[in-house]
Amino acid sequence: MPIKVPDLLPAKGKLQEENIFVMDESRAFTQDIRPLKILILNLMPLKQQTETHLLRLLGNSPLQIDIGLLHTSTHTSKNTSPEHMKQFYKSIEDVKQNKYDGLIITGAPIEKLPYEEVKYWDELSQIxxxxxxxxTSTLHICWGAMAGLYYHFNIDKYIMPTKLSGIYPHTLNDPREKLLSGFDEEFMVPHSRNADIRKEDIENTPGLKILSESDKAGVYLVASTDGKQIFVTGHPEYDSQTLKKEFDRDTAAGLHPQIPEDYFPDDDPEQIPKLRWRTHSNMLISNWLNYYVYQETPYEL
Incomplete structure (x- = not known):
């Protein structure tokens, strides 16, 4: 089944080129079905790129999904046009009376800042x-996962001496968990962050369970015992070129970044990276939508 997106959203054309089933608003009105209402709080600077990343994964589900886009009104995006923001995004004041089946909170490249120094922290806390x-259930990604663990469970982040960037193998702590249904025993995930969450802090916090981790990248998937909060420390939504774009950007800025680990063939930035995590990413989002949203949400929101 398709995702339902605004008729003029730029990501729609890109997804249709990839044969992702996208339904525009005009066609969706003719279907007698209640779609899942999923809200995306997009904190990433390149918002249109992130829209495409997430909608690509959401469009792989057999469920019909009605997408809404949310931004923080206390921060003005410098990398996305005001016209795009005005046309497609709403603030929490616009939607606070509504109920949603699911919420996705994206990452943001601000891991080094203390949470209380983030310009929109108060608004994010309100959300x-x-x-x-x-x-019904919220999926937190990368910095969004760190922020969620801090807000809901008082688990702080720790700045790493060097940025974690690359593609890393991960294993399952309990294959019987619904979120991990169908996963391979080892699977690859992109990471790109300057901060980390300590495993022992999670293990010492009631109400949380570590579902997956990596020897090199640390804790990856964490879930609250009631399933209402899912925390993903990596970037399963990234496409094959995202880490390259970040590496090229940082290189051009004179930051001398390390080459993302196990990403470029032969660690050569001139070679084209291969996409090796799409299957796991699709399964993660499908399992979240099915087991933590669709199976739990009331028919009448």
Whole structure:
């Protein structure tokens, strides 16, 4: 089944080129079905790129999904046009009376900042508090996962001496967990972050369970015992070129970044990276939508 997106959203054309089943608003009105209402709080600077990344994964589900895009009104995006933001995005004030089946909170390249120094931290805290009563299940990604663990469970992040960037193998802590249904025993995930969450802090916190981790990248998947909060420390939504674009950007800025680990063939930035994590990424989002959203959400929101 398709995802339902605004008729003029730029990501729609890109997804249709990839044969992702996208339904525009005009066609969706003719179907007698209640789609899942999924809200995406997009904190990434390149918002159109992130829209495509996430909609690609959401469009692989057999469920019909109605997408809404949310931004923080206390921060003005410097990398996305005001016209795009005005046309497609809403603020929490616009949607706070609504109920949603699922919420996705993206990452943001601000891991080195203390949470309280983030310009929109108060607004993000308001959104996360609102999600407790207005959202069936929330999926937090990368910095969004760190922020969620800090807000909901008081687990702080730690700055790493060097940036973690690359593709890393991960294993399953309990294959019987619904979120891990169909996963291979070892699977690859992109990471790109300057901070980490300590395993012992999670293990010492009631109400949380570590589902997957990596010898090199650390804790990857964490879930609250009630399934309402899912935390993903990596970037399963990234496409094959995202880490390359980040590496090229940092190189051009004179930051002398390390070459992303196990990403470029032969560690040669002139070679084309291969996409080796799409299957796991699709399965992760499909399992979340099915087991933590669709199977749990009420028919009447």
């Amino acid at each position: 996360m508090e609102w999600s407790k009563t207005n959202v």
